[in-house]
Every structure is written in structure tokens, then in C-alpha cells.
Amino acid sequence: MLDKNALQQLRQLKTHIVETKDQGEGEVRGSQRRFGFVRLDDNRDVFLAPDDMQRVFPGDRVKITVHTDDKGKFKAELEKLIDSPLDCFTGRYVVRGQGHFVEPDLPRFNKLLFIPPSQRKKCAEGDLLYCQVAQHPFKDGKSQVKVLESIGSPDQPGIEGKYTQRKFKLPRDWPASCGITEDTYLDGREDLRELPFVTIDSAETRDLDDALWAQSNDQGWLLKVAVADPGAVIAPGSPADIAAKQRASSVYLPGFTQPMIPNSISQGACSLLADEDRAAIVCTLQVSVDGDISDIQFSEALIRSHAKLSYNDVHTHIHGEMDLGYPSLNELYAASQALNRYRREHHIVMPEQPDFHFQLNEQRKIESIVKVERNDAHRLVEECMLAANRSVAQWLGDAPALFVSHAGLREDRLDNVRKVIAKELPELGDCDISSLEGYKALIKACDTSESSLPLRSIFARMLQPGSISAEPKPHFGLGLERYSTFTSPLRKYSDLIVQRCIRAKLRGETIQRPDEETATSLQEALRNGRQASNQMEQWLQYQYLATNTSDTVYSARIAHVNGGGFTVELVNYGISGFVEARTITEKLSFDADTLRLHSAHSNYQLEQIVNVKVSELDDFQRKLMFILA
Structure with missing residues (x-):
């Protein structure tokens, strides 16, 4: 037997071995x-x-x-x-010989999880499942799952939407008492029903958030932006409010909308439908001939939209090709042009991107993709919304509110940006690009530069993401000291909160300041909704692309570049995929400053147009690989 000293020495040796381990x-x-x-x-x-x-x-x-x-x-x-945070997840039923598994639909998850016989529930290979981890593999490398729900077979019409709802845990049911209480909420408001407000939106839109009116005067234009007021009928803490907060936003999935507020409210009682009396928060602005904004006022009002107009019809009207009979449209267009000129001179105007509209067939698959370019009616509405939203951030001052911020360039990419500036924009050598004014100077220099490089696109890939905050912070992307949004309260819960802050200030009431936890949870919910929409669109897009022959050649724009290759977006379809650098015969070097792959003979740069063919496609895994044609 070992004596006490020997045992003590062994314990000390063991402790020393553990302590010296990395x-x-x-x-x-x-x-x-x-x-x-x-x-x-x-x-x-x-x-x-x-x-x-x-x-x-x-x-x-x-x-x-x-x-x-x-x-x-x-x-x-x-x-x-x-x-181990993994609990419930979605996936695809896979059979390998005698083994039955689920292939989890999770990022960078490259293993199959075993489904025991008792859990197979007559599922067929390829079925889409909702599962729960029943046994973790840490001890012996063997895992098991419990099948909670068989979502459906891949050929079931609309399965993509049903699956997406389950994967992203989008709430599908409404509380029983989620309606509104009819009362006197329209009483005591400023009566603006005689003003010929009009809504301008897509022809199929039913949740109409905003209506516009403008009139010229000696200073320029008087602009009124009327925004639907769901807060007038949805009380804080009510079942409808709790449901809306949980959803955070409406989610627009191909073929249907997952509304934030029940359709009876968002498309009915509070939608600014033509010829209906509606409660609204109205922002009144004096717009100068130069596009400057002054005399900002807000009011709780009663309005009546005089018409529901489409973007295409308004665009045709303002260019004199038809007469819709609403003179304020011409005033709105003139005011929006002045607002845009002012933003170009004093702030930042973001580059435009086309939209892509999906025509779905009876199976709810994409039948065709239509590229939709923005027209002057889209720009008119955008300028009015931006004017109202930046004005509310200014008008609220130090009052409680939520704000949308954008912190500018990522700190880990500042050195890359400075290297590009030193070579391409040497006049900005002393510019503080981490400040709002310095960033605005950088973007304006990009717009006038004669550099062969797509400087704005390069710097755009080095930006931090935007965020919602409880305190006013700069919005670098728009070039503003502060920015908030209240113009989409039927679709975004953060906008509904800001509307409540506006009402509290108008009435002189005290309202609790939103905290950062609320801002963060809303941000996460918004991100989840965007991911759901993007992934379902991608799924349908890849199915659509799979109907073409493998030798089909597509024109594509290089949208992002890294050391492994580059992402391209098909010019006529908006579908994104990846070209691996190793599929290109010559050896390429990656320039992390200018985001390009190059050799002595070739150069692959952002915004460059290339021709590609599909080399690998898996619509469920959302994997699309191209090769250069």
C-alpha cells in the first residue's frame, strides 16, 4: 500500500498534469x-x-x-x-440500405440522424419532417430522433410554404380574441377627409399603410404623409398586440403573406382603403424648392383616401401619357424630385436594384420570373416615406422611441478601405472614414471618381449591418445623424411602437422608453422573417432553374468575391449561385482590398458581367454551383 506522502505526491502530479494541459x-x-x-x-x-x-x-x-x-x-x-442547444429541427427523410435517417436542414450540418422503427410513422423517402433530438451522440457517436410531425411530401402543392413556416417557427394561429373593439376612436381627430389623399402601391396590395397629398405654395410644397393608425384600435398588451409583437413583422412568402396583424385589421379596419374613413397619423412637412424640410408637424387625423392607384398608372400619369385626374400627383412628383436632389447633395442615395416578380402555377411553383425595374412612381413614394421617417426622428427629439441605425464600415475592414483610398482616392488621405461626415465624403468621392474599380460596391461589402436601437444613432447608409420609421405600422411592430411614441408626445402623456432588449428581440424576429422569405424564394428559384437544360448559358453579375470564388446573380432572374475558383483553369490570387480574383491574364471583379452554366444544383439544400461558360 502507498503511504500518505506517496498518495499526496500522486494527487499533486495529477493536478500538475491537468494544469499544464492546454x-x-x-x-x-x-x-x-x-x-x-x-x-x-x-x-x-x-x-x-x-x-x-x-x-x-x-x-x-x-x-x-x-x-x-x-x-x-x-x-x-x-x-x-x-x-447542446439543438432540440427541434426540420429535415428530409433519407433511406440508406436498411437504415432510416433524417437529413437535418441546418447550416454546415453534414450528418444523418437515425430514426428508430417506432418513429417512422409510415413516412416515405423524401418526405419533409419536423423532428426532435432524442439521443445525443457524445457518448458513443450514435444519435436518435423523434419525429414530431410529417410535414408532407415534396410534390405536395404549396409544401414549400408549409415547410418554411415550420422551419422558422412562424406563428400560424391567432388568439380567439384578436379582433378590435368598436368604440369612438375616430372622434376628436383633425378632419382631413376633404383633402384628396391617394394611395400608390402595387395593384395587388391590400394592407395599405400610407396615403399622400401635396400642394405647391410660395416656399415650395406642403406635403402630407398619412399613415394608417392601428394603434388606435390595438391597445398595448391586448391579444392582438401580443400576437403582433411575437410576429414582429409581416412575412411575404411567395404565394401568400404571413401577416403581422390579422387581415381583418391590416387589410380591413385600418387599411387606407379608397372611400373609407380611416384613423391616421399625419406628418405635415414644408418642402422648399431646394428640397430642404422645415415646419415638421404631426397630428392624429381622420382621412379618406380618394383613390387606390398603382405604380405603373402613376408613372404613366406623371409623364403625361394619361390623366388620372388627381392634380396633387404632379405636385407630389415635383416635391419628390426636390427631396431627392437635396439628399444627393447633403446625404446619401443608395443604388437602385430591380425587383423580380414570381408568376406561380397551380402547384405553387414558379412558372416564370419577371424582372421589374423601379419607375418614377416608386421613387416618388420612396422619397415621401424617407422624408416622413427622417422627420419623425428629428421631431421626437429626446422623447422615447425606437431608431434605425447603421454603424458604417466594419472595424476589421478599415485598413482595407484605407489602402484602396490611398491608391484610388488619394485626396481623402486625411479623411476620418469612421465618422459620418467622413463616410459621406467617401461615398460622394466614389460617385465622381474616374477609377476603373467599382468603389461603391467594394465598400458596400465592408459595411456593418443595420440595427434597431432604443437610442438615436447615426445611419451611415443614408448619411443621416438619426433615423426612425413609422410608415409601415401594419407590417412592422417597431413602426407601431414609434407611432405610440408619437401619440404620447402629441397628448403630453408619459410612455415607457423602449429598452435595448426589446430592440434586440425585434431585430432577431425581423431577421428570422427575412431568412424565411429568402430561403423559400431560393428553394422555388432553384426548382425553376432545374427545369432548364444543363447547357443553358446565363448572363450573370458578380455580386461578391472571396478567396474561394465569387457569387453571381443571374441578370434576368435574380437567382444567386457560386463559382468556385478551383473550377477556373488558371491559378487566381485574391485581393482582399479590392475584392477581386485575378491572374496575369484574367480579372474577376464586383459588378462584372460573366456567362455561366449550372454545374450542381440541390433545391432542398439550397446549393447552386455555376461554372464559367
């Missing part, structure tokens, strides 16, 4: 192949071999021992599973 905690990250990585809390990426990757899920938090080989590369040895 250990850490981090998150498991998958890859396109069977191996993975662990991103440690100290930001090191440690290689995780395929066998160990079989024991964990991407997103798991684990404790590892880090081993370093003779080349200085890190390799992980799994020690402990700390947390």
Missing part, C-alpha cells in the same frame, strides 16, 4: 466536409477530426484538450459536452 471551452462549428472545428473562447479555431465530429453537433459547447503537432497546427481532443 484546455479550453468553445463552440463546435461544422464544415462542408466530415471534419469540423471548435472555436475556443480565446478565438482559436481547433481542428476536430471526422470521428470526433460524429460525437457532436454544430453549435454544441464543449470542453477540449488542444494538442499541437510538429507543424504548429491545433487538434482537438473532446473532454466534455457542456451544452
Whole structure:
């Protein structure tokens, strides 16, 4: 037997071995192949071999021992599973020989999870499922799932929408008491029903948020933007309000809309329908001949839209090709042009992008894709909405509100931007590009530069994302000191909150200031809704592309570039896919400053037009690879 001293020495030796080990905690990250990585809390990426990757899920938090080989590369040895956030997920039923599995629809998740016989529920190969993890593979590398719902077969009409709703957990049901209480909410408002407000929107739109009117005067134009007022009938904390907050926004999926507010309200009681009395928050602005805004006023009003007009008809009217009979349209157009000129001189005007409209067939698949270019009616409405929204941010001052901010260039890309400036825009060498004024100067210099590089596009790929905040912050993308939005309260809960802040200030009432937690949760919900819409569109787009022959050649615009290749967007369809650099015969070098791949003979740059063909397509996994034609 060992004496006490020997036992103590063994314990100390064991402690010393543990203490001298390079250990850490981090998150498991998958890859396109069977191996993975662990991103440690100290930001090191440690290689995780395929066998160990079989024991964990991407997103798991684990404790590892880090081993370093003779080349200085890190390799992980799994020690402990700390947390596994993966619970419920969607996927596709797969049969491999005698084994039945689900292929999870999760990013960088390259493994099949076993479905035991008791859970197969007469599902067929290819069926889309909603599952729950029943057994984690950490101990023995074997996992199991429980099938919660068979969503449907891939050939079922409309399955893409049903699946997308389940995958992104979009609320599908409304509380029983989600209507409105009829009362005197229209009483005591400023009566503006005689003013010939009109709505301008797509012909099929029913949730009409805004109506416009303008009249010329000695200073320029008096502009009124009337915005639907759902807050007049939806009380804070009511069932309809709770449901709207949970949804955060309307989600526009191909073929149908997932509304934030029940259709009886968003398309009925509060929609600014023609010839109906409606409650509205009205923003009144004096627009000068130069496009400057002064004398900002807000009011709770009663309005009546005199017509529902389409973008195409208004565009035709303002160019004199037809007469819609509403003189204020010409005044609106003139005011919008002045507003646009002012923004170009003092702020930032973002580049326009075309829209793509899907024509769906009876199976709810894409039958055709129509490219829709923006016209002057779209620009008219956009300028009026921007004017009202930047005005409300100014008018609210220090009152409680939510704001939309944009922090400008990413800090980790500032050096790249400065290198480009030194070569292409040397006159901006002393410019503080991290400040709002410096960024505006940068963009204006890009617009007048004779550089052969697409400078605005390059810098746009180096920007931080926008965000919702409870405090006013600069919006670099628009070149504004502060910005808020209230013009889409039927579709965005943050706009409904801002409308309530406007009402509180008008009435001299105290309202609780929204906190950053509220702003963050709304931001996450908005991001989730956008991802749902984008992924369903992508799914249908890839199905549509699969109906063409493999040798079809497409014209495409290079939209993003990295060391592995470049993303292209098909010019006539708006469909995006990836061209791998390794499929190009010559060796290419990546320039991280100008975002281009190049060799002595070739150059692949943002905004460049190339011809491509499809090389690999999987509509369910949303994988689309092109090769140069």
C-alpha cells in the first residue's frame, strides 16, 4: 500500500498534469466536409477530426484538450459536452440500405440522424419532417430522433410554404380574441377627409399603410404623409398586440403573406382603403424648392383616401401619357424630385436594384420570373416615406422611441478601405472614414471618381449591418445623424411602437422608453422573417432553374468575391449561385482590398458581367454551383 506522502505526491502530479494541459471551452462549428472545428473562447479555431465530429453537433459547447503537432497546427481532443442547444429541427427523410435517417436542414450540418422503427410513422423517402433530438451522440457517436410531425411530401402543392413556416417557427394561429373593439376612436381627430389623399402601391396590395397629398405654395410644397393608425384600435398588451409583437413583422412568402396583424385589421379596419374613413397619423412637412424640410408637424387625423392607384398608372400619369385626374400627383412628383436632389447633395442615395416578380402555377411553383425595374412612381413614394421617417426622428427629439441605425464600415475592414483610398482616392488621405461626415465624403468621392474599380460596391461589402436601437444613432447608409420609421405600422411592430411614441408626445402623456432588449428581440424576429422569405424564394428559384437544360448559358453579375470564388446573380432572374475558383483553369490570387480574383491574364471583379452554366444544383439544400461558360 502507498503511504500518505506517496498518495499526496500522486494527487499533486495529477493536478500538475491537468494544469499544464492546454484546455479550453468553445463552440463546435461544422464544415462542408466530415471534419469540423471548435472555436475556443480565446478565438482559436481547433481542428476536430471526422470521428470526433460524429460525437457532436454544430453549435454544441464543449470542453477540449488542444494538442499541437510538429507543424504548429491545433487538434482537438473532446473532454466534455457542456451544452447542446439543438432540440427541434426540420429535415428530409433519407433511406440508406436498411437504415432510416433524417437529413437535418441546418447550416454546415453534414450528418444523418437515425430514426428508430417506432418513429417512422409510415413516412416515405423524401418526405419533409419536423423532428426532435432524442439521443445525443457524445457518448458513443450514435444519435436518435423523434419525429414530431410529417410535414408532407415534396410534390405536395404549396409544401414549400408549409415547410418554411415550420422551419422558422412562424406563428400560424391567432388568439380567439384578436379582433378590435368598436368604440369612438375616430372622434376628436383633425378632419382631413376633404383633402384628396391617394394611395400608390402595387395593384395587388391590400394592407395599405400610407396615403399622400401635396400642394405647391410660395416656399415650395406642403406635403402630407398619412399613415394608417392601428394603434388606435390595438391597445398595448391586448391579444392582438401580443400576437403582433411575437410576429414582429409581416412575412411575404411567395404565394401568400404571413401577416403581422390579422387581415381583418391590416387589410380591413385600418387599411387606407379608397372611400373609407380611416384613423391616421399625419406628418405635415414644408418642402422648399431646394428640397430642404422645415415646419415638421404631426397630428392624429381622420382621412379618406380618394383613390387606390398603382405604380405603373402613376408613372404613366406623371409623364403625361394619361390623366388620372388627381392634380396633387404632379405636385407630389415635383416635391419628390426636390427631396431627392437635396439628399444627393447633403446625404446619401443608395443604388437602385430591380425587383423580380414570381408568376406561380397551380402547384405553387414558379412558372416564370419577371424582372421589374423601379419607375418614377416608386421613387416618388420612396422619397415621401424617407422624408416622413427622417422627420419623425428629428421631431421626437429626446422623447422615447425606437431608431434605425447603421454603424458604417466594419472595424476589421478599415485598413482595407484605407489602402484602396490611398491608391484610388488619394485626396481623402486625411479623411476620418469612421465618422459620418467622413463616410459621406467617401461615398460622394466614389460617385465622381474616374477609377476603373467599382468603389461603391467594394465598400458596400465592408459595411456593418443595420440595427434597431432604443437610442438615436447615426445611419451611415443614408448619411443621416438619426433615423426612425413609422410608415409601415401594419407590417412592422417597431413602426407601431414609434407611432405610440408619437401619440404620447402629441397628448403630453408619459410612455415607457423602449429598452435595448426589446430592440434586440425585434431585430432577431425581423431577421428570422427575412431568412424565411429568402430561403423559400431560393428553394422555388432553384426548382425553376432545374427545369432548364444543363447547357443553358446565363448572363450573370458578380455580386461578391472571396478567396474561394465569387457569387453571381443571374441578370434576368435574380437567382444567386457560386463559382468556385478551383473550377477556373488558371491559378487566381485574391485581393482582399479590392475584392477581386485575378491572374496575369484574367480579372474577376464586383459588378462584372460573366456567362455561366449550372454545374450542381440541390433545391432542398439550397446549393447552386455555376461554372464559367
